[in-house]
Amino acid sequence: MLYRTAGQYKTSYASDQAVFPVRQDAILLGIILLLAWVIFPLTASEFTFQTLLIPILIYSLAALGLNVLTGYAGQLSLGTAAFMGVGAYACYKMVTLMPWLNPLVAILLSGAFSAGIGVAFGIPSLRIKGFYLAIATLAAQFFLVWLFEKWGWLYNYNSSGAIQVPNLTMFGVYVAGPQASTIVQYYVVLVVVSLLTWVTINLTRGTLGRTWKATRDMDFAAELIGINLMRSKLTAFAISSYIVGVAGALFVFMWRGAAEPNLFDIPLSFRILFIAIIGGLGSIMGNYLGAILIVGLPVMLNTVPEALGIHIDSATVEHLNIMIVGSLIIFFLIIEPHGLARLWALIREKLVIWPFPH
Amino acid sequence: MTDQAEGYTTADGRKIGGVVMEMKNITLRFGGVVAIHNISFDIREGEIRAIIGPNGAGKSSMLNVISGFYTPSEGEVWYKGAKRPPMKPYEVARQGVARTFQNIALFEGMSVLDNVMTGRLTHMKAGILPQMIWKGRAEAEETENRIIAERVIDFLEIQHIRKTPVARLPYGLKKRVELARALAAEPTILLLDEPMAGMNVEEKEDMCRFILDVNDEFGTTIALIEHDMGVVMDLSDRVVVMDYGKKIGDGSPDEVRNNQDVIDAYLGVQH
Numbered sequence: 001m002l003y004r005t006a007g008q009y010k011t012s013y014a015s016d017q018a019v020f021p022v023r024q025d026a027i028l029l030g031i032i033l034l035l036a037w038v039i040f041p042l043t044a045s046e047f048t049f050q051t052l053l054i055p056i057l058i059y060s061l062a063a064l065g066l067n068v069l070t071g072y073a074g075q076l077s078l079g080t081a082a083f084m085g086v087g088a089y090a091c092y093k094m095v096t097l098m099p100w101l102n103p104l105v106a107i108l109l110s111g112a113f114s115a116g117i118g119v120a121f122g123i124p125s126l127r128i129k130g131f132y133l134a135i136a137t138l139a140a141q142f143f144l145v146w147l148f149e150k151w152g153w154l155y156n157y158n159s160s161g162a163i164q165v166p167n168l169t170m171f172g173v174y175v176a177g178p179q180a181s182t183i184v185q186y187y188v189v190l191v192v193v194s195l196l197t198w199v200t201i202n203l204t205r206g207t208l209g210r211t212w213k214a215t216r217d218m219d220f221a222a223e224l225i226g227i228n229l230m231r232s233k234l235t236a237f238a239i240s241s242y243i244v245g246v247a248g249a250l251f252v253f254m255w256r257g258a259a260e261p262n263l264f265d266i267p268l269s270f271r272i273l274f275i276a277i278i279g280g281l282g283s284i285m286g287n288y289l290g291a292i293l294i295v296g297l298p299v300m301l302n303t304v305p306e307a308l309g310i311h312i313d314s315a316t317v318e319h320l321n322i323m324i325v326g327s328l329i330i331f332f333l334i335i336e337p338h339g340l341a342r343l344w345a346l347i348r349e350k351l352v353i354w355p356f357p358h
Numbered sequence: 359m360t361d362q363a364e365g366y367t368t369a370d371g372r373k374i375g376g377v378v379m380e381m382k383n384i385t386l387r388f389g390g391v392v393a394i395h396n397i398s399f400d401i402r403e404g405e406i407r408a409i410i411g412p413n414g415a416g417k418s419s420m421l422n423v424i425s426g427f428y429t430p431s432e433g434e435v436w437y438k439g440a441k442r443p444p445m446k447p448y449e450v451a452r453q454g455v456a457r458t459f460q461n462i463a464l465f466e467g468m469s470v471l472d473n474v475m476t477g478r479l480t481h482m483k484a485g486i487l488p489q490m491i492w493k494g495r496a497e498a499e500e501t502e503n504r505i506i507a508e509r510v511i512d513f514l515e516i517q518h519i520r521k522t523p524v525a526r527l528p529y530g531l532k533k534r535v536e537l538a539r540a541l542a543a544e545p546t547i548l549l550l551d552e553p554m555a556g557m558n559v560e561e562k563e564d565m566c567r568f569i570l571d572v573n574d575e576f577g578t579t580i581a582l583i584e585h586d587m588g589v590v591m592d593l594s595d596r597v598v599v600m601d602y603g604k605k606i607g608d609g610s611p612d613e614v615r616n617n618q619d620v621i622d623a624y625l626g627v628q629h
């Protein structure tokens with residue numbers, strides 16, 4: 001009886017509204033936080049930080065941002081990578097124009113720029129829906145990447161056309177640039193991702209979350225019960241693009257170290273979309289599960305057969321990865337549109353009543 | 359029944375107040391189709407006002423005009439003694455007009471409780487910052503409005519399904535949840551578009567009882583569309599009869615029942 005809810009009575013609405021009304025979920029979260037904040041940093045190798053831990057967190061955050069817009073508010077976007085780019089370039093401009101600025105503050109501020117641009121590109125959503133809106137966001141995708149390439153001011157007119165993350169310190173410690181240590185960068189990412197996840201959980205379970213979900217499920221009914229659709233959609237674009245922009249800043253400043261415009265092209269947008277779909281649209285936890293799978297799968301395909309003494313060349317690994325991810329997308333789109341998060345919920349439901357199925 | 363400016367008292371002793379909403383010479387055209395042709399009627403405080411008529415008579419269109427979903431081509435809507443300027447549906451809702459739909463329009467991806475809570479959105483005013491940290495006004499509001507939502511849930515006897523996703527519910531219960539969502543708004547006027555359509559006899563009886571109880575206990579003014587003549591005659595204080603977009607009768611159930619035009623329309627006399 002791992003998941004016993006018997007005996008856990010709610011005596012107030014506030015306790016029923018808690019994020020984890022069931023005690024075991026709170027314990028599970030405790031374990032995850034302990035792993036993320038203490039155990040992994042103590043044990044992980046440089047390789048694990050660089051290929052798994054840091055990218056998983058950053059991709060989760062980007063998917064979380066997309067999920068606010070697509071999973072919660074029902075507005076499909078194919079331009080996620082471009083908005084990550086806006087965050088990254090905004091951060092770059094801020095730290096080079098104002099070197100005294102605290103890097104963490106710069107990262108959190110860079111989301112404000114992507115939020116503004118997100119709202120501007122969200123305006124068509126007031127008129128068009130679904131497929132047509134997706135095409136409109138694709139236009140944003142092309143336009144912004146073109147801008148990153150053509151507007152020299154954005155990359156300080158350097159000859160490579162790429163942005164290079166400078167050495168940045170916070171309280172005397174290097175947090176970005178070639179001098180920064182991986183573990184420090186991991187903690188910066190973890191702080192930002194935890195903070196924004198907590199904020200998103202609060203937003204999605206309250207008034208704004210219900211407003212978004214109502215807009216997603218039946219927009220005309222939403223309007224007739226008193227929801228201002230324009231506000232609902234534009235706040236979704238703003239919050240989503242903010243999170244995505246911050247993820248973009250982390251992506252470049254805490255992980256890649258440098259970026260060319262085409263880094264923010266369509267393949268990255270699709271990668272984030274796949275994470276959100278496989279993880280589960282309309283779920284918070286799904287973004288983490290999806291990111292673990294998408295980031296972890298190629299690493300696993302590279303290392304596990306090797307450890308078992310089977311040699312697979314890297315081209316085959318790549319093909320295998322694409323085939324597995326492709327089948328998973330098809331599986332989730334057709335069989336389980338709510339993704340891994342829904343599968344977990346089903347397992348949990350079974351555990352609650354285990355061992356008596358009736 | 360005496361019909362004075364100050365209202366009237368019903369046979370069962372309920373006090374009906376003054377006019378709360380008045381439709382004045384409403385005409386609604388869709389291209390060449392005239393869905394509503396120069397119709398006037400009023401709705402009084404505390405009454406159950408029915409709109410009846412054959413399919414395609416323009417009843418739903420009339421509710422859509424009241425809730426601001428359609429803008430009338432001609433005519434005026436008066437609410438609480440003032441002419442209503444052109445308004446978006448969400449603004450009408452915020453003035454205290456709630457409704458249900460002929461084809462259920464629930465939020466399928468949400469639980470029953472969350473659907474009912476969306477009915478409270480017009481009363482929830484916390485800014486985005488308190489919502490982000492789930493503190494202050496946001497937290498307090500959530501509990502206050504949850505209490506009201508739970509009261510409605512108890513009232514409509516749907517406690518047992520409050521955490522169920524609405525997509526899993528049978529049709530009759532969905533209709534009831536939709537009523538709960540509208541009631542949760544504590545509306546001045548409640549518009550019900552065929553609340554009993556597609557229900558079995560037992561479900562219809564339940565729904566009738568709920569409508570009467572809502573009117574009785576909360577004093578909510580109700581305007582409803584219904585097909586079933588028997589039900590309408592039992593429920594309503596006054597009835598508007600529509601046919602081909604025109605008003606062909608208006609009065610108490612007895613008056614309407616004996617009106618020759620109404621009898622013709624319902625017996626399908628060719629026009």
Ligand SMILES: Nc1ncnc2c1ncn2[C@@H]1O[C@H](COP(=O)(O)OP(=O)(O)O)[C@@H](O)[C@H]1O
Pocket residue numbers: 388391392393411412413414415416417418419420
């Ligand atoms: N959005 C619309 N566009 C065009 N015609 C409409 C629209 N809504 C209603 N109508 C027409 O108006 C008439 C009345 O429809 P409706 O109000 O739904 O009738 P009822 O609810 O009485 O069955 C019908 O002829 C219908 O085809």
Ligand SMILES: [Mg+2]
Pocket residue numbers: 417418419460
């Ligand atoms: Mg109708």
